[in-house]
Amino acid sequence: MAKLVVIEGLDGAGKRTLADALTVEFDKSGASSTRIAFPRYGQDVHADLVRDAMYLRLGDLVKSVHGMAVLFALDRRAAIEQIEQGLAEYDVVLLDRYIASNAAYGAARLHEDGRGEFVSWVHELEVGRFGLPVPDAQLLLRVPVEVAAQRAARREDADATRARDSYESDDGLQARCAQVYDQLAADGWLAPWHVVDGVATSDFSTLATSLLA
Numbered sequence: 001m002a003k004l005v006v007i008e009g010l011d012g013a014g015k016r017t018l019a020d021a022l023t024v025e026f027d028k029s030g031a032s033s034t035r036i037a038f039p040r041y042g043q044d045v046h047a048d049l050v051r052d053a054m055y056l057r058l059g060d061l062v063k064s065v066h067g068m069a070v071l072f073a074l075d076r077r078a079a080i081e082q083i084e085q086g087l088a089e090y091d092v093v094l095l096d097r098y099i100a101s102n103a104a105y106g107a108a109r110l111h112e113d114g115r116g117e118f119v120s121w122v123h124e125l126e127v128g129r130f131g132l133p134v135p136d137a138q139l140l141l142r143v144p145v146e147v148a149a150q151r152a153a154r155r156e157d158a159d160a161t162r163a164r165d166s167y168e169s170d171d172g173l174q175a176r177c178a179q180v181y182d183q184l185a186a187d188g189w190l191a192p193w194h195v196v197d198g199v200a201t202s203d204f205s206t207l208a209t210s211l212l213a
């Protein structure tokens, strides 16, 4: 059975870098894998609207936590076929951000915790109403908030296309988001979580093997 594996974490935590490392390990184990990163900027109209709102080009839309979350969720809804096709053709579909990103960032914006109303609303919307596939595993790539901010800033300097958006440049939001993520992982929200230390050198080979089991 193919596995749907999600990587979650703060902006700049190193999710893309972890996805690269896991792809190499899956390959070494003879497992085929494919990747999708959300939001699917440039591929889905809802994701492009998210980006416009984030860079303050859509008036007061960005102020609406629920409005933004609906756009993120619609991008994923439009990807259901792509995810299902990936699960039919590959051993692993690796997602860089998924439903828990909406739960964590939205709850953090509303100053709620991981057991609050917003997190339940996201579950109801994305799983209950939109029927998005539930992951087999969620990886929380955990790094101190300051480390994530430094990495995001360094990446911004190195890559002009990755200038920080209005969520990424809000340090208070990132700190609250880290707390919500910890709670979601501790509660096993939506699916089982594995916490990966993003600062220590991790054994990606063992991690990949456990994800394939």
Ligand SMILES: Nc1ncnc2c1ncn2[C@@H]1O[C@H](COP(=O)(O)OP(=O)(O)O)[C@@H](O)[C@H]1O
Binding pocket: 009, 010, 011, 012, 013, 014, 015, 016, 017, 018, 151, 152, 154, 155, 198, 199
């Ligand atoms: N384990 C690590 N140690 C040091 N720097 C890292 C590590 N992982 C990622 N980085 C660097 O941090 C920046 C952000 O990483 P990236 O994978 O793009 O994060 P994300 O996808 O979570 O936003 C990049 O410049 C990347 O090279």
Ligand SMILES: Cc1cn([C@H]2C[C@H](O)[C@@H](COP(=O)(O)OP(=O)(O)O)O2)c(=O)[nH]c1=O
Binding pocket: 011, 038, 039, 069, 072, 073, 097, 098, 099, 101, 102, 103, 105, 106, 165, 167, 168
């Ligand atoms: C996918 C997703 C992202 N987000 C947030 C997390 C990030 O702060 C922001 C943008 O996503 P991000 O992965 O940082 O995109 P990029 O690095 O390519 O700019 O959106 C949500 O609030 N809900 C979601 O469903």
